[in-house]
Structure formats: C-alpha cells, structure tokens
Amino acid sequence: MRLRTLTALTGALALSLVTGCAQGDSTGSSQNTVTYWLWDANQLPAYEACAKGFEQENPGLDVRITQLGWNDYWTKLTAGFIAGTQPDVFTDHIQKFGQFADLNVLEPLDDLGIKESDYQPGLAANWIGQDGHRYGAPKDWDTVALFYNEKMAQDAGLTAEQLGDLAWNPKDGGTFEKAIAHLTVDKNGKRGDEPGFDKNNVKVYGLATNGGGDGDGQTQWSPFTGSAGWSYTDKARWGTKYQYDSETFQSVIDWYFGLAKKGYLAPFSDYNIQSNQANTQVAAGKAAAAFDGAWMISSYKGFKGKDIKTAPTPIGPTGKRATMMNGLADSITKASKNKAGARKWVAYLASDKCQKVVGAYGIVFPATPAGTEAAVAAYKKKGIDVSAFTEPVADTRNFRTFSFPITNYAADMFALMHPAMEDIYGNGKSVSSLDQTNDQINLILSQ
Secondary structure (H helix, E strand, C coil): CCCCCCCCHHHHHHHCCCCCCCCCCCCCCECCEEEEEECCHHHHHHHHHHHHHHHHHCCCCEEEEEECCHHHHHHHHHHHHHHCCCCCEEEECHHHHHHHHHCCCECCCHHHCCCHHHCCCCCCHHHECCCCCECCEECEEECEEEEEEHHHHHHCCCCHHHHCCCECCCCCCHHHHHHHHHHCEECCCCECCCCCCCCCCEEEECECCCCCCCCCCCCCCHHHHHHCCCCCECCCCCCCCECCCCHHHHHHHHHHHHHHHCCCECCHHHCECCCECHHHHHHCCCECEEEEEHHHHHHHHCCCCCCEEEECCCECCCCCEEEECECCEEEEECCCCCHHHHHHHHHHHCCHHHHHHHHHCCCCEECCHHHHHHHHHHHHHCCCCCHHHHHHHHCCCCEEEECCCCCCCHHHHHHHHHHHHHHHHHHCCCHHHHHHHHHHHHHHHCC
C-alpha cells in the first residue's frame, strides 16, 4: 500500500492549520521515551528487534513503536500535527515530504552526518528540502518488476528467458504486448492473439490492473513512460512544471490503457483499492502477470498452489529498461518532546547495525548496501530470486531508475490526476484531456 498517496485537498487544507497550533503532549513522549510510528505490519518485528539493540546501547531510553494501517496512519499523523499528538519519529514517504517540509512540521537532520555514499544511489539526496536542509534519514528502497504465474506462462509456451527479454514500443507494443496477448485467454479457451478471441468475455487477463496510476503510475505505466525517456517534471527534484502534456507521455498512456480495450489488461472495473488489487487478481487466477513492487515479494511467494516468478521490466524505445526506485525515510517531528532521544534513534535506524537486522528478516531492501546484502541473503534462504529488483540498482547501463515526483503541492496534484487517469482508463476519455489537467497543476505549482 506504500505506493498510494491518498491525501486529498482536504488533507492539505487541514495541514495548513498546523502553524501556531497547540503543542500539548499526548503521545507519551518523555526524556526517557522515543515514540515511533510505522505503517507496515510485516516490518514491525524487524524494528522491534532494532529497538532492543538500540535500548541496549542507550540505557535509560525506551522506544515505543506504534503500527497503523496505511490510511489510518496518514490520517492520524495529520491530526497529530494539528493537535500536538504527533510521534517523535515517523516513517516518511517521499510524496508527503514536500508538503510536510513546506508546512514546517519536520525537524532538520543536518547534524546526523548522513552521507549519500553510505546508501544506495539517490536515496539520501531525495530528502534534501528546497531550503538545503535534510529532513529524512534513508530507511529502505524498492523497485518494480513483472510477477507472473509460471504454469500459465508454460501453458502459453513462454519461457523464463523470453519473459526476461521482452521489449515494447507505443506503436505496436512489441514483444511485450505479444506476450501479454498470448497469456490472455477468453471463456472459450481462445488466446488474445488467436482468431475468434472474445475480448468481452475474458477468463484470464494477460496483465492484472493496479488502477489508473494517479500521477505517478508506479506499478502501472511508469515502467513504460520511464523507458520512453519521459520525466514527471522539468527537474529531477523540486521541479517547477509537470509534463503530463508531453506527446511522449500521452502516446504511452494511450497505448497502455489501449491494452484494456483489446482485452489483454484487466478493465478498470476489476480494480478495488481495498479488496481487488493486482496481487489478488493473480492469486485468484484471473490474471497471468502483474507489475508490482518489491514490498510485495513475500505476498506473491505465499500464494497457495501457484509458483510465481519475476522478470525485469521490458526494454523501451530508449534501449533501456526502467523502474521507479522509491525510498522511505525516517523523519523527526518539529514538535517532538524528546529531540535528543529521537536523533539518536534515527541515527541508529539509518546505520548498518539496524539495517542489517531489518534485512535479515527478508521483508524489504534496507537503504545501506550491507542491509541490502542481508536482505538478498534472507530471500535466498527462502528460495526467492530477487534479481529482477536488485539488477536495476546495480546495472545503470541497461536500467534507468527514477523517483516519485518531488514537488510542492503533491496532494493537489493527486487530487487532479487521480480522476483524470480514471477517466481515461475507465471512461475512455481522450489522453489529450491531460493538457488541461497539466495546466491546472502547474498553475497551482506556480503559486
């Protein structure tokens, strides 16, 4: 769920009330306690183990961890900033960062000595605000790959080597579209590339859906827009203009959602953020493959009666593969009641000591190379090949990695792009409608 930024304009307006609000302490923070929030239940045991190590090294300091579901997490955090009940430290998302920094609710972390060279490329740099101060200590990272049902692929005559060497283009879809079409089967047993295929009565879609993708398309269209050479904004970080009006972007979107019109991509109506995401469609046997993030590795591995393999994202018109490389961070709240303890805890979280512990659980890829190595080893013990996720980081010659768009007014961008992309995907609206949406976003960004 980390991929979705669900803060709407109402959230942005609520956060604007933070400045000057009451700072009463109801978090339980004290000079002996550091409160820490995270949203991923799967990672809770790993960070509880880190807390034990930290407490042993810092007698008299206790870490109190609270885990909340994704939606509740951001709602409660927003309310906490307003009411003064925020934690000392929290897991931060790059799309929230710009808004939080602008509203002055984050504590600068310049004194922690965070070095970019100590982490996987780009992770540390993303958390520098427009004012030049650091507001996040690198925590972990993820990339996107193609998960596929091995038996369905074998039944279609597709080998692991073929699926690992797919290429695409926005004109005819290349070998990627051919593979997805061949993996698609209608209720009469006809494949998507066979005469008589009924696109209106599909039993198994070649590609599952993760929805319209909002303004980032992390597990939807971003591997394609990225490998076509497109970028979200005019600059890698703190861009001043979004580029959804680009001819390149719109041609890719037109082709990608066109897969649904052909019957190869599950329709928009099949997607539900609560109950029917791409992994659920694959688990139910209603889709043969899905683009998804590294945080979902264990989920796909756990499907009963199904052997799910992974392949790298397809090669695009630029000659490279592409994937978003997202990285979470730990941030300290400006109203923390125990900033000294919070700084010690965040420094520990960002160190090899903690990140190697987290990596050993085989749930995520920690931000430091040593932490990543521990995670790869842990996945290997579980019999899971994670090379489709790690190669993009190691092989910059053949892969392009990129971040979520890092700008101000991310909530406003989401509020405009979410319905715009759903209209294109679900209602057949022209991609040219994004010209107006892009103008609206850039008007807000220019304020």
